[in-house]
Amino acid sequence: MALCASLLAAAPCQTAQAAPLAQAWLSTADQKHLLAEQKDKGLQFKREQVALPLHIEVDARQRFQTMAGFGAGLTDASAWLIQHQMSEAQGQALLQELFGRGPTGVGFDFIRLTIGASDFSRQHYSYDDQPAGKTDPRLNDFSIAPLQAEVLPVLKQALAINPQLQVMASPWSAPAWMKSNDSLIQGRLKPEMYGVFAEYMLRYVEAMRAEGVPIFALTLQNEPHFEPPDYPGMRLDPAARAAVIGDHLGPLLRAKAPGTAILEWDHNWKEPESPLAVLNDAKARPFIQGVAWHCYEGEVSAQAQVQAAYPDKDVWLTECSGGKWKPHWPETLPWMMHNLIIGGTRNGARGVLMWNLALDENDGPHLGGCKDCRGMVTINSKTGAVTRNMEYYAFAHASRFVRQGAQRIASSSDLDGLDSVAFQNPDQSIVLIVSNGAKAKRRFSVGFGGQRFAYALPPSAVVTLRWAPPAAPAAKAVKGKP
Structure with a gap:
């Protein structure tokens, strides 16, 4: 046969x-x-x-x-560890295992990038930082130079191994000068900066395309209802998200980057009413291709609830992290299967992501934020040795066998x-x-x-x-x- x-x-x-x-x-x-x-x-x-x-x-x-696939976030921390704390041979072997096929590859087909810094960065930055009191509305100083040392080299290796890899990206904050508090930490996007922020996002997509990295989807803001106290974040309520998408980012991407989709929400199952409010906006809705979800609060059934209201919108599960707070395999392995691999896809998800692809033995490096998150793999910062964590095995049970394009x-x-x-x-x-x-x-x-x-x-x-x-x-x- x-x-x-x-x-x-x-x-x-x-x-x-x-x-x-x-x-x-x-x-x-x-x-x-x-x-x-x-x-x-x-x-x-x-x-x-x-x-x-x-x-x-x-x-x-x-x-x-x-299905688009399964995978994790290639954070600054993950890329730095692979690029600098492993030998070239060790790094290549790990990437071949994570993104390759065959008897030893687990075949990740889906990956998430941060647009600027997250808590798993070694410093806080955007792609257009300015001195206090200065602005750059024409984005003359825009540059993705912070990606050149670690993220882009690792990402390009992954794409060489798996050219079908689907890459999405999410900002943790707009540049500080676009925000109400002039800081990457906390604050809101100024209404007069909605169009500038949309242009900032387009510049990112175009710059990545020039590097040979197609961005298939963007979210407007990671966890838009959360303002963390010690790492980049930004509050964007449903009305603000609808205005940015409907009046600015949606038309801009349609005209200049039609291959890049917009995914709404990118936050917890707990508040399905928030993405529903944005989808209820007649101007924003045509530009939204799907809804992205995180696992930290609420029930996975929220995904199906929102899709039932808007069945033409795709479902994506874009972040969940394991950590030392749930170390026991008999408890946590079934939870991950029930809620992410099985529950996530039964409730419509075309792709499912864990958070950090790799962290070190001290659950870092990070600057603020989660102090005990666990990567899918742990890289020993002294030897480069790899420990495969339960998240790795939970996801490999799907990613190694379920091909991109499966139904x-x-x-x-x-x-x-x-x-x-x-x-x-x-x-x-x-x-x-x-x-x-x-x-x-x-x-x-x-x-x-x-x-x-x-x-x-x-x-x-x-x-x-x-x-x-x-x-x-x-x-x-x-x-x-x-």
Whole structure:
């Protein structure tokens, strides 16, 4: 069968008449298995296999969003560590692992940049800083020079490894002289600067394009309802965001950078009424392609709530961080699967991102902000050695197997602690991710096309199951959450 050749790992090809044979990759909370392929010969689909009381039925005829991918934020801190605290060989090996395909690559397809500094920068800056009392409304001093030493070299290496990498970007603050308090920290964007800020964002997109980095999406402001006390931030209420997008940034991008989308919100699940208010604005709405979400407060179902009101707008989950406040695998691994990988995509997300791609053994470098955030990987600042954290494994269970362009398809849910989500890749292979949030082993059956197999999943564990169907069923478009 021709599609077998495109599967990630070598496996015997199935004939068109043969029942599919599923492959399995397992991670357990005791860390004895970490994305470990299971050589289980019992995962052959059989018509005579009876559906168990816990049964996951996968239906490729019901199709939902098309996936852009999974990944993390390439912060200044992450890039600095890779560029300066690792040898060239170590850095290249790590980037090949994170963005490459094949048996050892986890295949991140989605990445987020900061426009200017965040708390995970070694100094606070924008791309047009001015002395106190000075302004630059024509942006004569605009420059992305701060990106040249670390972020751009690392990003270009990642793009060379994965040319399909989708790059989005978010500002933490406008330049201080555009703001009510003349500071990168706290404050609001002055109304008379709405147009200048929009031009600043366009200049960034154009400068990155000139560097060979296409920005597929922007958000107007990271966490616009939060003014952190010790690192760049800026409050933008819904009326301000609607005015900037509808009167300035939207028309500007449409005319000069039509390949760059605008994503609204970029903040927590807790306040779905805020992006709804911006989408309710008739002038801003046509320029908004989707809504971006963070995980720190509220419920993931907010994503589907807003998309139900505006089904033509895409969903993106653009930030979530692990940290020392949640160190225990039996608790945190199921939470990440339930809320991010499975819950995020079941509630419409086309892409899902963690926050820092990499931090050091001291959870930095950072200047203000989070003191105990955890990167997807930890880089030892003395040796360059890499520790792969639970976020890495949670995301790899999706990113290594779910290809860019895959479609989410229907699978059973709400099964006594079992969460699942299913996808069909462009090569027609099926990927089913199952998480067991219960404290006991769960034995379940998987059904597809009238055939089934059984699997036992340890407590607080996750498994990715993949198979090549003997024939692709006809698809039908379905709205909503299966």
